[in-house]
Amino acid sequence: MELFTNQVLAGIATGAIYACMALAVVMIYQAIDHLNFAQGEMAMFSTFIAWQLMQWGLGFWPAFLLTLVISFAGGIVIERALFKPLTNAPILVHVAGFIALFAILNSVAGLTWDFTIKQFPSPFGSSGFLGSQLISTHQAGMIGVTLVLLLLLFIFFRYTRIGLAMRAAASLPESARLVGINTSWMIALGWGMASAIGAIAGMLIAPVVFLEPNMMGGILLYGFAAAVLGGLTSPLGAVVGGFLVGVFENLVGTYIPGVGNELKLPIALALIIVVLVIKPSGLFGRAIVQRV
Amino acid sequence: MSMLTIKDLRAYYGQIQALHGLEFSLNEGSVTTLLGANGAGKTTTLRAICNMIRSTGNIEFEGKPLAGMSTENVVRLGIAHVPQGRGTFTNMTVEENLQLGAISRSDTKNIESDIERMYAHFPVLKQRHTQQAGTLSGGEQQMLAVARALMLRPRLMLLDEPSFGLAPLIVRDLFGILGKINREDKVTILVVEQNAQLALELAEKAYVIETGRIVMSGSAKEIANNEDIRKSYLGY
């Protein structure tokens, strides 16, 4: 029983990583109605920028904040320059665009900072949380930041005018235009926010998995899985999904014989598929009724 | 004073031409109705005014040409469009829908009082103000759509078949409110309708459109009393 609890707690700790990534995924999905396969690379790139700023002498928090601003702006620039021209192209072409962006970011990061792993500092330290052996202060910090982010997003979407406008633009673009909303800029804003959230995720994850250009590959996938599990329209679902995926991954690794690290990912994904087949819109997602 | 002037409007859905040189104008403060059979081009006309579809020709609002403007910028000039099917944000509350109507306004302090005015016009909306808009009945959603459009404080309101799917009594109510809004708030109204009879009671001026062209125009009374026109174009 103790092993079980330990594994669950450890799962929640790793799940915080997935939850944070999943929030960025949901954010972008709300804005553009699809998944951005390059999101992990954007987060990775932002994290490298933070690292570079610190190499140049900035303290952690100034670097963190400056990176957020840069990531937000960068997200908007990327959307305006690379994806706005594709607005009328079919979805598949957008996906090709995401893949191209992925290749570019990964390659440039590799050239600029090379592929050796680097240490990334954690603002929370790495001692045991409240003296426990299970969760480090950093992991507790991750969970805390994720929850705070979730709360901020909730307030943003529910109680601000611009949040309302974004929701409207995502839900019925034509009606949104008819109330005077510039839906095109709402999409750009969505990208900016998703990029900033991704940067936070990256900076939280890097202390744990070490900073290198390929660090986000598996994590993005878990982030997608968590977002889909939770329901792509629900930030709360994304966070819950993230924790669930973390826990499940850990339990599978512990209790099912023969499952090493390599199979954990496919099994987590298989779980997602099973959930989707039973409940296609995820745990907290709104069922979509197709009206003819 | 002409509020809206349309000259030689040709509109296209892809390669298909739906309007063939439409011309008409609306006077400030008037209520006009655009009548015609299904597929005549009534909805297309409204969509063209808001630049929702590709078109050529001349559309001027209060002297300002609308060519090349995005839909949202046309709306921000003061033109509210209640589309066919209402375009309600079904998964948001009634109140959020009303707030969205005012989302482009900069005078935020007046929005709360405007919402109260809408509740005065449409008491049923106040009853349901925290409900999800998708759970309202057809008539209620139509009222919500009109209220949302009014939240813009528009000078021109375009309505696309507001009577569609509604019981006659409710339509009478709705048209009564539209008349009130026109007189009290000085909102110019253009109503597109298949249900010609009620529309002609509300409007002062009427145009009849057929296959993308205006074929008849006159005062609403003239058109309503002209049996030939009614039989040929309006089906009753």
Place this chain on the structure above:
Amino acid sequence: MSTVQDSVSQPAAVAAPSKKSMTVGTTATLVVFALLLITPLFVKNFIIFQMTMWLIYAIAILALNILTGGSGQFSLGQSAFYAVGAYTAGILMEHMGVNYALTLPAAGIICFIFGFLFGFPALRLSGVYLALATFALAVAMPQLLKLGVFEHWTGGVQGLVITKPDAPFGLKMSQDMWLYYFTLAVSALIYVLAVNLLRSRSGRAMMAIRDNQIAASAMGVDLPLYKTLAFGVSAAFTGVAGALGAIVVQFVAPDSFTIQLAIAIFLGMVVGGVGWLPGSLVGSAFIVFVPNVAEHISKGLSGAVFGVLLFVVIFLVPHGARQVAYMIEALFRRKSKS
């Protein structure tokens, strides 16, 4: 996200290519085929090998085109079917001494079943969810192939080495050249089968599903049957491509069939033009040759160069090679009028 979506005003997930042109005219086809026949006689063996791989990936892209362009179902998981086909060939040839030519139909049948079965849970998924599920399949496949329990057959992480076949009847041509013509024959056959499938009643049913699922179902099209059929056929063709690939490369290993392959096949479909079968050749050329070009331009930034070239393609011709073909066709028509 709207709770209620008007199915009528919702654009199809895959833009429907015009009916007349999921293929090209006969002249163009014959010219291309003639070129494909003659070129190997004039080039070195290595180029022949590359051309063979080009044809093989074109088959895989064509298979994806049937699935996505034909029935409107996304797949980022074709590498899984390719892998199954490849390993089928490898296992049959090396463990059971089966003749290489026979491994192709075997791969086809096994992959058909595999694809058809995958099609069932896929019925409940669409769009982004289906993309994710197929993505998951592609990611899982290399891991499954490495599993200890299969190691006796698959050769585990090291994979299997496959004996390259000689030209039959003692023909005086190199192994590479023989394999090229063998592949060309198989490609031509698959192309003809695909065209006929899409023109048949089943094909029209699939395209109806792609354009508007609900309407198709209301018209009596058996959705589960045709959707799973599309998956099966697509998987079968991809499996054949995989088998050919295994024979030509003489080697199968789990890490040859990663998600990178699935992504490459997907990109090949987009560049070639979704739903345009001849585009498969163009798309295949893109994924086979452009990465080399990118590396020539800049060793360190080859990925970035590839990404930039990809963006250039999708900005200029979002509908892929098909768009280029239409533009050329329009040019000819204008010239012949004047």
